[in-house]
Amino acid sequence: MIPIILISLLGLLPVVWLFSKRTRLENEPPLDKGYIPWLGHALEFGRDAAKFLTRMKQKHGDIFTVRVAGRYVTVLLDPNSYDAVLSDTTTLDRTRISQMLLQRIFDVRLPSYEAEAQRRCMERYFQGPSLSQLCSSMYHNLQFLLATDTTPGSVEWKQSGLFNFCYSMLFRAGYLSMFGTENNNKAELSAVYEEFRKFDRLLGKLARSTLTKEEKKVAVSARERLWGLLSSALQSEAPEFQSWRKRYLHLLEQSGAGPETQTRAMLMQLWLTQGNAGPASFWLLAFLLTHPEAMKAVREELRELQRPPVDAAQKHTPVFDSVLKETLRMTSAAFVTREVLQNKTLRLSGGREVLLRQGDRLCLFPFLSPQMDPQIHPEPEKFKFDRFLTTDGKEKTEFYKDGRRMKYYSMPWGAGANACVGRHFAVTAIKQFVFMVLTHLDLELSDPNATIPPVNPSRYGFGVIQPDRDLEVQYRLRKLPRNWSSPAYTL
Ligand code: HEM
Numbered sequence: 385m386i387p388i389i390l391i392s393l394l395g396l397l398p399v400v401w402l403f404s405k406r407t408r409l410e411n412e413p414p415l416d417k418g419y420i421p422w423l424g425h426a427l428e429f430g431r432d433a434a435k436f437l438t439r440m441k442q443k444h445g446d447i448f449t450v451r452v453a454g455r456y457v458t459v460l461l462d463p464n465s466y467d468a469v470l471s472d473t474t475t476l477d478r479t480r481i482s483q484m485l486l487q488r489i490f491d492v493r494l495p496s497y498e499a500e501a502q503r504r505c506m507e508r509y510f511q512g513p514s515l516s517q518l519c520s521s522m523y524h525n526l527q528f529l530l531a532t533d534t535t536p537g538s539v540e541w542k543q544s545g546l547f548n549f550c551y552s553m554l555f556r557a558g559y560l561s562m563f564g565t566e567n568n569n570k571a572e573l574s575a576v577y578e579e580f581r582k583f584d585r586l587l588g589k590l591a592r593s594t595l596t597k598e599e600k601k602v603a604v605s606a607r608e609r610l611w612g613l614l615s616s617a618l619q620s621e622a623p624e625f626q627s628w629r630k631r632y633l634h635l636l637e638q639s640g641a642g643p644e645t646q647t648r649a650m651l652m653q654l655w656l657t658q659g660n661a662g663p664a665s666f667w668l669l670a671f672l673l674t675h676p677e678a679m680k681a682v683r684e685e686l687r688e689l690q691r692p693p694v695d696a697a698q699k700h701t702p703v704f705d706s707v708l709k710e711t712l713r714m715t716s717a718a719f720v721t722r723e724v725l726q727n728k729t730l731r732l733s734g735g736r737e738v739l740l741r742q743g744d745r746l747c748l749f750p751f752l753s754p755q756m757d758p759q760i761h762p763e764p765e766k767f768k769f770d771r772f773l774t775t776d777g778k779e780k781t782e783f784y785k786d787g788r789r790m791k792y793y794s795m796p797w798g799a800g801a802n803a804c805v806g807r808h809f810a811v812t813a814i815k816q817f818v819f820m821v822l823t824h825l826d827l828e829l830s831d832p833n834a835t836i837p838p839v840n841p842s843r844y845g846f847g848v849i850q851p852d853r854d855l856e857v858q859y860r861l862r863k864l865p866r867n868w869s870s871p872a873y874t875l
Contacts, residue, residue, distance in 0.1 A: 424451025545854030
């Protein structure tokens with residue numbers, strides 16, 4: 385056995401050598417291959433992408449190429465040049481990378497990957513009357529879950545991790561609103577959440593194919609359980625306000641996907657639609673609980689609201705909106721990645737032209753710039769609840785770098801044709817949830833001196849980041865309002 389492995393490895397050496405031979409050509413970005421053959425910077429990148437890319441930015445500037453597990457990735461960190469990337473859908477392709485991730489994470493191969501048609505299908509659902517229905521359903525489901533998870537009139541505090549509390553509320557309410565059926569029961573809903581969390585915890589490693597044997601077992605078993613739970617939920621007829629489900633499944637069917645592939649694709653939709661709002665709500669409440677002046681300002685604004693934020697169109701919450709923007713500035717950290725289909729000259733904002741090589745990847749990381757760029761946002765590591773407010777309390781939209789007004793000063797939802805289709809719904813759901821928690825619960829840190837937990841650095845690149853450990857809180861229901869209505873489903 386060992387000689388066979390040795391011979392195979394020796395056979396690979398010329399390939400590794402050839403690949404390592406790459407040198408920087410004229411007009412190409414600075415090249416940093418790292419010292420480890422083939423792997424290059426893969427380990428450091430996977431451990432903490434934000435730290436690694438900050439180091440590279442300090443060394444090379446706003447554009448550079450790094451070797452990561454046999455691939456060459458050009459990283460662009462100049463927001464004023466992002467449009468040149470986002471607007472080119474011909475030579476810069478996202479389909480193949482998405483397909484690869486779909487296969488690695490969700491074990492699904494869609495017969496013909498029609499990203500645009502899928503996007504249009506979801507887009508229609510997240511605007512106009514469908515969005516209003518969805519927001520209203522979310523509101524009632526959140527009310528219901530908060531009421532069932534607490535005991536009205538009880539003076540006893542309930543102890544919980546804030547991350548788990550927020551994620552479980554937003555996930556279960558979101559699941560009921562978008563995937564729920566009349567057959568759902570409480571145990572099944574909890575099972576979907578529990579399995580989803582097991583799966584979600586390992587998502588980064590699944591995407592990078594770096595799971596240990598044990599972790600692989602856990603991830604595969606959680607994925608299979610979720611397929612089973614989703615497929616039985618999907619067998620019943622979708623109610624009118626979940627029209628997206630019918631349309632989406634129809635689209636998959638048309639492209640030749642059988643029932644098994646449809647269920648697997650649904651797990652991807654479950655993650656896309658339910659994987660970010662819970663973690664974002666956690667960070668928002670954690671910042672409020674550790675910044676009393678911000679909590680005071682939000683509470684004052686809430687007191688003045690005429691009615692709870694059921695509707696997506698309700699916009700009279702400038703303080704809350706600034707708090708949410710600041711939270712997402714510091715925690716939304718998706719990569720925007722493209723594959724270079726043919727050699728291309730990219731014109732950067734300052735007029736400089738750089739060559740991109742066919743077969744390489746191009747990656748934007750808006751989290752580092754603009755979001756954590758100290759020239760655009762002074763003291764970027766600090767949570768400043770009024771960062772996105774003007775001095776007269778209106779939304780602030782003017783941010784500058786080197787005297788130039790920034791078009792992109794924060795990009796938590798991505799940008800261009802691929803920006804998050806669910807952002808209006810996400811904002812409303814987070815607002816509804818935070819409103820309910822602050823108006824109907826007594827909520828405090830279990831340890832008044834507790835601070836925000838550190839970030840799990842392996843989550844950079846996959847949407848809203850998650851904490852390394854939970855933040856312990858205690859809460860109790862003040863009193864159940866008389867007008868709290870029943871959920872969209874009886875559990
Ligand atoms: C705080 C919460 C959320 C954040 C920060 C967020 C952020 C993002 C980002 C960065 C992208 C990728 C854009 C790109 O590829 O360049 C994305 C895509 C997407 N998001 Fe969200 N999202 C959130 C919540 C939601 C919710 C609640 C839904 C739906 C219920 C949703 C639905 C989607 C969908 C369907 C896509 C794929 C769009 C496409 O295929 O082009 N997101 N989101």
